[in-house]
Amino acid sequence: MHSSSISGVRLGLNSLTFSLSLKILAFGTLLVPFHSINASKSSQYDSVVSDKQLTVVSVENSTTVFKDGAHLHGFGYDLARNYANSLNVKLVFKTVADNATALKWVSQGKANFAMTTANVGTIEQNKLTSFSATCGDISSLQTNGLNTNLNWVFKHADDPLTQTASGFICQGKNSGAIRQLASFYNQNVVKEESWNTIQRDLNQRMPIYKASFQKTAEKYDLDWHLLAAIGYQESYLKPNSISPTGVRGLMMLTNNTAKAMGVSNRNDPVQSIQGGAKYYDLMLSRYQHIPFPDRNWYALVAYNMGPGAVNQIQKRIKAQGKNPNNWVNFYAYLDRNKASNGRYRQAVQYVTRIRSYLEHIKTTPQLVNI
Structure with a gap:
């Protein structure tokens, strides 16, 4: 769907048969109700609600999704997950080799919608409809090194699922939640010129410690790539590292934590x-009420700042009337206050860099196969 036709999935729709009032839980704001949206007898929306399952298909890339062990994360994935949460249904997220396959899945009814970077002409040739995954706010993607051509593609423009999705996206744009989510998944958080040094470090040191990362990760049911990313952020995988405050070792443990x-x-x-793995697993257990992948990010901030600091921030977020267990809210608080609080600035850098290192390690064949 061209931007000029997006209005066709907004408010003021005719052929009215039912009323839907949708609270956007993930973004913490209330969406204007879609009163009496046109619902056909066999709409995608009806199927999703009755099956309590939303199936989304996408190509795996830096803008949409990364596979983090048994879990997924990524800007596109989180956006789709938040939409599924707003509908109170389970997200089933599938990855395919190319955009053509993703579009075919939508045409054949194998997926409720696709997340692709295919051009609009190709989408229309397949007789499908689409809209911007950021409601036209490409700057939020561009400034964070994400693909500005990301679209959500549906089979029918007049299906209530398409309509509620469009409203959800535009509400996220208006509230600033989409921009904040894109900020967390910033692909420029590590400068381009630094990757050669990082790659050299990993090529030299990863083979020495890979077996230990893998064995320990298996013991605690963790992703060894994530442990390696934490280790690189902490010490560049140097076992004799020591900081001015006395933390030391490959995972930079304090004396008390080590004991x-x-x-x-x-x-x-x-x-x-x-x-380090045992302590990280302990941090994960503190946030077991928070679903993955968000639980990882909370645990990482707790690993860096301490769980007491995380608890205090959560209390402040709750006092503002927001959900303290929603990562977008938590990250936004850190990011908003990092200029006046060095610990917040460090925590933002810590978690975003580890995410970036994790994605690099998992998508670099020579590291995975070392």
Whole structure:
């Protein structure tokens, strides 16, 4: 659907048969009700609601989704997850090799909608309809190194599922939630010129510690790539690292944390990896009420700042009338206050860099296959 035709899925729709009032839980704002949206007898919306399942298909890339062990994360994935949450249904997210396959799935009814970067002409040739995944706010993607051509593609423009999705996206744009989500998934958080050094470090050091990361990750049911990303952020995978505040080792543990985790020698890389993984797993358990992938981000901030600091921030967010267990809200609080609080600035850098390193490690064949 061209931008000029997006209005066809907004308010003021005719052929009225039912009333839908949708509260956007993920973004913490109330969407203007879609009163009496046209609902055909066999609409996608009816199927999604009755099956309590929304199936989305996409090509795996830096703008849509990354596979993080048993979990997924990414700008596009989180956006689709938030829409599914707003409908109170389960998200089933599928990845395919190319945009052509994704469009075919929508045409054949294998997916409720596709998230693609295919051009509008190709979409229309397949007799499908689409709209911008940011309601036309491409600057929020462009400034964060994300693909500005990201669209949501549906089979029918007049289906209530298409209409509520369009409203959801535009409400997210108006509230600033989409811009905040794009900021967290900033692909420019690590400068381009730094990647050569990072790649060299990983090529040299990852083979030495990969077995320890894998063995320890298996023990705690973690993704070893994530442990390696934490290790690189903490010490560049240097086991003799030490900070001015006294934290040391490959996973940069404090003396108290090391003792609590059963680590007798913080400079021993195997012990450090085991201690860091145990502590990270402990942080994950504190946020078990928060779904993945958000639980990972909360646990990482707690690993960096301490769970007490996370708890205080959550209380402030709650006092503002927002959901403290929603990552967009938590990240927005850190990002908004980082200029006046060095710990918040460090936490933002910490979690976004680890996310970036994780994505790099998982998508670089020579690292995965070392």
